[in-house]
Amino acid sequence: MEYIKVIIVGGGVAGLAAAKTLGRDVNYVLIEAQNYLGGRILTVDAAPDLTIDLGAQYVHGDKKNTVYDICDELNILLSDDEESDDDALIVTSEGKYCKSEILDKATDLWERTRNKAEEKYDDRTTLSPISFADIVPKEFQKRLLSSSSFSKDLIQPFIDYFMKLEMTETSCLSLSDLNLIEYLAYEDLEGEYENDLKNGGYRPFINYLKSFIPNDKRIRLNCEVIRVKFMEDDRKLLVEMNYLNQQCMKTIICDHIIWTTSLGYLKENFHMIFADEPKLIQQKQNSITNIGFGTVNKVIMIYKKKFWSRHINSIVLLHTKNDLSFEISDELRQQLQIERVDSDMFKEIVNMLFHYDVLPSTDIPVLICWFVGPTAIMIENLSEKLIGQVCHEVLCNYLNIVQEKYQPVRILKSEWHSNKYIRGSYSYSSIKSTKHDRRQLQASYAPDGIRRIVFAGEATHEHYYSTVNAALETGILAANKILSIIG
Numbered sequence: 001m002e003y004i005k006v007i008i009v010g011g012g013v014a015g016l017a018a019a020k021t022l023g024r025d026v027n028y029v030l031i032e033a034q035n036y037l038g039g040r041i042l043t044v045d046a047a048p049d050l051t052i053d054l055g056a057q058y059v060h061g062d063k064k065n066t067v068y069d070i071c072d073e074l075n076i077l078l079s080d081d082e083e084s085d086d087d088a089l090i091v092t093s094e095g096k097y098c099k100s101e102i103l104d105k106a107t108d109l110w111e112r113t114r115n116k117a118e119e120k121y122d123d124r125t126t127l128s129p130i131s132f133a134d135i136v137p138k139e140f141q142k143r144l145l146s147s148s149s150f151s152k153d154l155i156q157p158f159i160d161y162f163m164k165l166e167m168t169e170t171s172c173l174s175l176s177d178l179n180l181i182e183y184l185a186y187e188d189l190e191g192e193y194e195n196d197l198k199n200g201g202y203r204p205f206i207n208y209l210k211s212f213i214p215n216d217k218r219i220r221l222n223c224e225v226i227r228v229k230f231m232e233d234d235r236k237l238l239v240e241m242n243y244l245n246q247q248c249m250k251t252i253i254c255d256h257i258i259w260t261t262s263l264g265y266l267k268e269n270f271h272m273i274f275a276d277e278p279k280l281i282q283q284k285q286n287s288i289t290n291i292g293f294g295t296v297n298k299v300i301m302i303y304k305k306k307f308w309s310r311h312i313n314s315i316v317l318l319h320t321k322n323d324l325s326f327e328i329s330d331e332l333r334q335q336l337q338i339e340r341v342d343s344d345m346f347k348e349i350v351n352m353l354f355h356y357d358v359l360p361s362t363d364i365p366v367l368i369c370w371f372v373g374p375t376a377i378m379i380e381n382l383s384e385k386l387i388g389q390v391c392h393e394v395l396c397n398y399l400n401i402v403q404e405k406y407q408p409v410r411i412l413k414s415e416w417h418s419n420k421y422i423r424g425s426y427s428y429s430s431i432k433s434t435k436h437d438r439r440q441l442q443a444s445y446a447p448d449g450i451r452r453i454v455f456a457g458e459a460t461h462e463h464y465y466s467t468v469n470a471a472l473e474t475g476i477l478a479a480n481k482i483l484s485i486i487g
């Protein structure tokens, strides 16, 4: 039977960072179930000279920040002069355009509302949980109502807009499930919040991490770890693996594991993989259940011709009418029938369309639509053609332009929930979770007093979980824990 000192499970950022930190002299292998490295970083070639990140796309923060520093060193960050102006095109259901200052004003009120909540609730850690939805939207509504800038018909659409934006940022299933106290305790990475990458996206970053792994069969793709058992007598771990391409099982013996799979994957598979380790299950089952893991998906539309001005970096739809039925093309109507999308599902999709980002890294016209909550999961079952056409036709309807004139030439969509090795997008603090849960998720398993399984990955970070930075830092930390044992 093959013996390896350390097995890294998962070839996302945490696993790659762990491999880099262990260094070439340690006897390790990196096991990845899918056919690529990067995990929730997935950069695809969408057209000649056009890459799209279906997963992470921004670098968060620019101070005391390893991810930013690596990207800067690789010269893959978009510079300020390459970025488009910060202008949003804001349009209502009636086709009325709002000045971008009104969005700035609403953003300011939304931030003040959050700050007020922070003052009031930040230190109330011992009280029973309060959800984001219980407090923030009502307080925001009061502020909008008392401001002279907002006509009555804009109040609810702005509340809806910011709620969806918050769901995108946190990936929560609903704001009623978002723990306000934990949300307020979240430490944002310092500096500019969203730094864009040049065309090529995160791919060079992944290649950079990979370049530290020697080319000697240390990476095993298409290989899924399916069972782990600690053998007390030998003080070794038995790791059973399914080589997906060869359709065969193999077992490796090792001293340590660095486990980096997503929380979504753990929610589904933890009990099965560690069925022989009841103490480990006991140690972690509550935190795996309590911490939230939701889905955010993107629908990407690539056009031949721009139909927005070059100063625009996003298009915001404010649903000022309750009636979400639209004039749609015959082709789309047929496609809706073929894919059995009834009028309620159609309205649910339209209602979710709130924000189209212009991809700043290219001159090719590209719009990115964000989907969150249950709708993000629902659209995974629809074809790219259908969902892209809905996004396109609804937008044209709002902008009052002839949709046939500007048909998208290609549509892509992410499917993070259907991916059985990920099962969602990123972690959030659900109403059931506390700080203790993250600590418990990160805690190592030491059945014989020695750390045998060390846990890493985005969800195990206490402060800025849900980011690439969190994955990188926890991967490095896990590898250092192992190095401190094996020297």
Ligand SMILES: Cc1cc2nc3c(=O)[nH]c(=O)nc-3n(C[C@H](O)[C@H](O)[C@H](O)COP(=O)(O)OP(=O)(O)OC[C@H]3O[C@@H](n4cnc5c(N)ncnc54)[C@H](O)[C@@H]3O)c2cc1C
Residues within 6 Å of the ligand: 009, 010, 011, 012, 013, 014, 015, 031, 032, 033, 034, 038, 039, 040, 041, 054, 055, 056, 057, 058, 059, 060, 223, 224, 225, 226, 260, 261, 262, 265, 296, 297, 298, 414, 416, 421, 422, 424, 425, 426, 456, 457, 458, 459, 466, 467, 468, 469, 470, 471
């Ligand atoms: C749509 C979307 C947008 C995002 N936007 C941003 C952003 O703009 N900025 C940002 O900082 N972050 C963003 N994130 C979050 C960021 O991508 C993640 O936090 C980070 O990539 C997680 O890395 P990880 O190594 O912890 O986990 P993962 O990337 O999930 O890596 C775990 C790996 O384990 C593998 N695996 C699972 N089970 C097994 C098994 N049994 N055996 C072997 N391998 C297995 C998986 O295939 C996967 O490759 C986004 C994520 C998504 C989905």
